[in-house]
Amino acid sequence: MATAQPARRSGLDRQASLIQAATALFAKKGFNGTTTKAIAKAAGISEALLFKHFPTKRALYAAILAEKVTVGELLDSIEASAKRRDDREVFTLIAQYRIRPGVDPTLLRLLLFSALEGHELSEMFFGQQHKIFYDRLATYIQRRVMEGAFRPVDPLLAARAFIGMVVHHRLLHEIFAVPMDRSYDDTVATYVEIFLGGLLAPAPAAQPTLRRVR
Numbered sequence: 001m002a003t004a005q006p007a008r009r010s011g012l013d014r015q016a017s018l019i020q021a022a023t024a025l026f027a028k029k030g031f032n033g034t035t036t037k038a039i040a041k042a043a044g045i046s047e048a049l050l051f052k053h054f055p056t057k058r059a060l061y062a063a064i065l066a067e068k069v070t071v072g073e074l075l076d077s078i079e080a081s082a083k084r085r086d087d088r089e090v091f092t093l094i095a096q097y098r099i100r101p102g103v104d105p106t107l108l109r110l111l112l113f114s115a116l117e118g119h120e121l122s123e124m125f126f127g128q129q130h131k132i133f134y135d136r137l138a139t140y141i142q143r144r145v146m147e148g149a150f151r152p153v154d155p156l157l158a159a160r161a162f163i164g165m166v167v168h169h170r171l172l173h174e175i176f177a178v179p180m181d182r183s184y185d186d187t188v189a190t191y192v193e194i195f196l197g198g199l200l201a202p203a204p205a206a207q208p209t210l211r212r213v214r
Contacts, residue, residue: 024106027113031061071133075136085149091192098169099166141155169187
């Protein structure tokens with residue numbers, strides 16, 4: 001058993017190298033414009049060995065999403081905040097995840113390519129990433145509308161509006177390289193403040209106090 005460990009470790013390292021090479025090429029040339037031969041060359045292996053690990057480009061793309069798109073812990077945190085009816089924290093957690101610093105921009109480029117090319121891989125990403133956030137946030141907004149905390153709004157459109165706002169931020173700074181004029185924390189707080197300011201239900205007007213006439 002001791003002799004099998006190095007081979008297994010080498011196989012995992014090779015898979016990681018393939019994922020890294022494929023991510024960079026997909027982000028640069030798109031899914032359709034990237035060949036398995038080019039991926040194998042970039043990873044320094046033969047095309048036959050690539051197919052041993054990933055029989056199709058689609059399988060390789062799915063592996064990239066599985067490695068780079070991790071939302072499980074975040075969804076648990078959002079659910080915990082939602083149970084406490086902590087509106088600000090729910091929106092802050094989502095904004096922090098979407099525009100967190102240090103994220104590899106190649107993933108966003110890869111996802112944009114897959115959507116523009118119009119193949120099923122964009123649907124795969126939408127189901128694993130965007131739809132989860134839309135559904136969770138829309139459900140929370142609907143609950144808060146029913147409780148009277150939020151204005152009567154279409155919950156799905158409201159969820160899309162907020163996520164669209166922070167995703168647009170990522171496009172500006174990661175794709176178009178627009179410099180940020182605020183810190184990360186200040187940017188997140190500002191987006192949340194702007195959105196909640198338009199969503200929170202207005203406080204009921206104070207009733208005038210009637211004076212007794214003597």
